[in-house]
Amino acid sequence: SAVISQKPSRDICQRGTSLTIQCQVDSQVTMMFWYRQQPGQSLTLIATANQGSEATYESGFVIDKFPISRPNLTFSTLTVSNMSPEDSSIYLCSVESGGGSDTQYFGPGTRLTVL
Amino acid sequence: GENVEQHPSTLSVQEGDSAVIKCTYSDSASNYFPWYKQELGKRPQLIIDIRSNVGEKKDQRIAVTLNKTAKHFSLHITETQPEDSAVYFCAAISGGSYIPTFGRGTSLIVHP
Numbered sequence: 001s002a003v004i005s006q007k008p009s010r011d012i013c014q015r016g017t018s019l020t021i022q023c024q025v026d027s028q029v030t031m032m033f034w035y036r037q038q039p040g041q042s043l044t045l046i047a048t049a050n051q052g053s054e055a056t057y058e059s060g061f062v063i064d065k066f067p068i069s070r071p072n073l074t075f076s077t078l079t080v081s082n083m084s085p086e087d088s089s090i091y092l093c094s095v096e097s098g099g100g101s102d103t104q105y106f107g108p109g110t111r112l113t114v115l
Numbered sequence: 116g117e118n119v120e121q122h123p124s125t126l127s128v129q130e131g132d133s134a135v136i137k138c139t140y141s142d143s144a145s146n147y148f149p150w151y152k153q154e155l156g157k158r159p160q161l162i163i164d165i166r167s168n169v170g171e172k173k174d175q176r177i178a179v180t181l182n183k184t185a186k187h188f189s190l191h192i193t194e195t196q197p198e199d200s201a202v203y204f205c206a207a208i209s210g211g212s213y214i215p216t217f218g219r220g221t222s223l224i225v226h227p
Contacts, residue, residue, distance in 0.1 A: 042217045103149060
């Protein structure tokens with residue numbers, strides 16, 4: 001499976017600021033995704049990061065709040081904009097392993113605390 | 116859309132006992148069912164998966180069964196060990212969609 005890294009691993013931010021999270025994969029992948037996992041909760045898909053086009057957002061998530069970049073097949077960023085304490089969560093990127101397998105592998109996550 | 120229900124939310128067993136976690140799904144087009152294990156502070160890790168053309172799959176102490184007619188699938192862990200303690204998530208994916216629908220998770224606690 002692909003090796004996935006995320007930066008930063010954790011951060012504490014002030015309300016009203018923005019944070020950009022990076023996701024790097026060691027091989028080219030077609031499908032990359034961003035999830036949010038609130039404390040004690042399941043995984044909620046924010047968006048699919050598409051290379052060469054705008055991300056596809058799930059219901060309840062908008063581009064102005066969570067802009068996503070996907071400049072190539074190994075890298076993506078998620079920005080959490082104008083943060084509030086409700087944005088405190090773990091943010092995970094994932095990749096689909098390819099070959100139509102539908103299997104997703106997750107990065108280590110970014111633990112965000114907003115004060 | 117797909118809806119995945121997972122039970123129980125918490126499961127406490129003694130070391131050496133078996134543990135069973137059950138999930139039901141609503142979309143008959145779902146054909147891929149992965150299970151993830153998430154230890155505290157770690158990423159979800161794929162531990163086993165099953166496709167709709169198979170009824171059962173086993174990997175050492177873990178097995179997954181699928182009943183397409185009833186639209187439910189289960190994770191079975193035998194001879195549980197303290198290191199099995201984690202949150203387990205089931206998921207269901209429709210063919211070609213790449214987007215899993217996750218269950219709410221089961222917190223498994225194995226007491227030594």
